[in-house]
Amino acid sequence: MATVAEERLFGKSIKRREDPRFITGRGQYVDDVKLPGMTYAAFVRSPHAHARLNKVDASAARKVPGVLAVYTGADVKVGGLPCGWMLPDIKVPPRPALAQGKVRYVGEPVAIVIGETAYAAKDGAEAVKVAYEALPAVSNAKKAHETGAPQLFDNIPKNQCFYWTIGDKTATEAAFKSAATVVHQALLNQRLIPNAIEPRACIASVSPATGELTLWVTSQNPHVHRLLMAAFVLSIPETKMRVIAPDVGGGFGSKIFVYNEEVVVSWAAKTLGRPVKWTAERRESFLNDAHGRDHVTEAEIALDHDGKVSGLRVKTHANLGAYLSTFAPLIPSYLYGPLLSGVYKIPAIFCEVWGMLTDTAPVDAYRGAGRPEATYLLERMMDRAARQLRVDPAELRRKNFIPKFTDGAPYQTPVAFAYDSGNYEPALRRALQLVGYDQTRKEQLALRPKGRYIGIGVSTYIEACGPAPSAVAGSLGAGAGLWESGQVRVHPAGAVTVYTGSHSHGQGHETTFAQLVADELGIPMEQVEIVHGDTAQIPFGMGTYGSRSACVGGSAIVKCLDKIKEKGRKIAAHLLEANEQDLDFAGGTWTVKGSPDKKKTWGEVALMAYLAHNIPKGMEPGLEATSFYDPVNFTFPFGAHIAVVEVDPETGAVKILKYVAVDDVGRVINPMIVDGMVHGGIAQGVGQALWEHGVYSEDGQLLTGTMMDYALPKADALPSYVTERTVTPSPINPLGVKGAGETGTIASTPAIANAVIDALEPFGLTHLDIPLTPQKIWKAVAAAKQK
């Protein structure tokens, strides 16, 4: 009889167990939760980018029918919002939950109005009168640094929050002095607005019996929310706060952070003595969800006579927005500079970053977070260099690849990271094959005389996933450990509940983690339940971001299973009166080697662990295990993405003709799920390359504040993707997995941008800043034709 364990589930595209509830409308997102006596909140937000806040007059609002309360910054007695990552000499501006004294970006919350209904609360918010005295504002990171620029905070001169460097300045300068070729390029990595389709939401409820605050919140990391809010903002014991992140409709980074709204709503629920719900309108998401990217960069790449890269020099002004969001300083520093070596052997790199405060929404991690900025820069520079040297861009990359790693030996870059494992050439080779590179190059040349402009863009990327060794993170400024927790509880009849600190908001953990457990214990998946997202149920955990769930969260579960199996083996050996070493465990059954009839099933062992009638002397009853897995390194997935586009010079329109992705994310638990993540990641990266742009006017008004103005990728503008994989297992975790959630976003922006610029080569164009909108392309082509 075939058993489950004989056909391992690891590596199988198992259909997702979470889907039935979603496809029938039975998912439960925060906004679907309704509590008895629940009230509704609306926020009054600043229409000014920078203004003195003179008076908030709520008298009329309080008279609006259905309005229960209005609270302003003067009323709300909570701590400011904390920043969880420090850098040397960083200047941290205070960030009140509701504005006090001044507002510093459009959309900053000024007051909360609570009503019997959401509509009444919004009516009340309309009636709050705020007296502002407008001040000059600045939205551009580089302009904020200029002498005479508007100052956001009196004690932060020139709006410079931090200055950070990585790499060897002297060695890099020497590399540039002796270079045969130097290519310089100014690059903009534009601001993006995350736009998970589920808007952020929260509900706070305080039990009159226990005083416990329960917060339902759209969070990627409920324990991080609890820790930061309980310890730093609300000053209550963690035991008096429960955070539940139920079904969450996408995060992409934007739901990692502690925001004003959940803090104020929690305080209001306690003050009012009734549950309070707030659900963002999309326009509020645009204004107050943490944005992503927004770098102004000068980059230079140096090459020797053989076309080998000898140095890279980077100066970046990173826009942090008006205040520091939860992990803001980390993104343009340690998640950016250390990625600048990419998959290439670059002897000398020096990167300087100025972290700048501006009158805009706070900027923090958005899918990829620092790594897309670094990868776009490096891959654009590789293409610029190839063009200048008149060599094939794929060939230049191949020439500069770090050679295949010998087993177990990491590769040390000049910018801190030691890559775990890699073999870069096969992924590129396969991608070139799949796209039909040589043939497409021929077609490109053949079509040009006919007025058709095809472009091919190559991007060979690396990414750092699964943050991180906690001691390393701590030494670099983290305010938290970055391990993950797991707990496996075997029930007496043999079913298993797994509690994971990871949080699924689309990643499919209920399926992939169950695959792992079913495999390891040799039991059917139906016997395995995955629980996440509730601080009252799961051990303290760090949550999901940075493509860490499989490599860190999954490894924690594996550690638990090792303990469970060890104890199970002891019990089985005891029952079988055999030595532990003489037992085989397969298909959920322990058998005595050489005597297959002598066996104990998983269910028998589990039951005996709880009956405890006959277990080894001195052994505690029960069968459960908890583990906290701290990774020894990041994992470093990599791959090659190639895009083929056609640009219509008459309209500037870009059509994606083909998109090939060959990724290496180590071993893969569920290929269907990884493919899906890659597809979605590609779409987001294409969005940055072609359409998406969070635009602030010079004086800080958000000009792209709705989905009508901010162009999200749509089905009819995207192709189907060709995805394949090579497999280079990670040696640093027991599963051999690497991260997969962000690779697509990191790789695809430069692939598309390089393809578009390649198509425009006949017009003499060597660079255009993303997003490559039709208008921008048309203007550039028209200007080129004038010359």
Next chain:
Amino acid sequence: MKLPVKMTINGQKTSDEVEPRLLLVHYIREVVGLTGTHVGCDTSQCGACTILMNGQAVKACTMFAVQADGATITTIEGLARNGELHPIQQGFWEKHGLQCGFCTPGMIMTAYQLLERYPKPTEEQIRHQLEGNLCRCTGYHNIVKAIEWAAEHMAGKK
């Protein structure tokens, strides 16, 4: 002032008095209590609120409840019959057409009308018809595949 509205939603008759400004989607979610229909934006772009009203896929965030007085409405909760998934729902499951699941109800309801219009749709037709529904997770790749799967299986049933 409140106005009476009556509808038939997923075969059940409803009768309520509502504010004239109450959006249809809020009526469905808050008054009737069917929370499978989602709100993802406030400008009719995202399509998460798509329902079938008198057989037409409409965005329930862009109508007042009173405008739907007398209408027959199907929401995501009403698509499966007698515990059997509709082929479109099945297709989304088979082809991994969803990740976070938030846009999914709207996508499925849009696909319902799409397949009435184009029982054998081309990829281009599917992509064009989905222009009013946003998904941030899937890159649409597997949504297209899910609808193709549904088209094949619905053809088989007819």
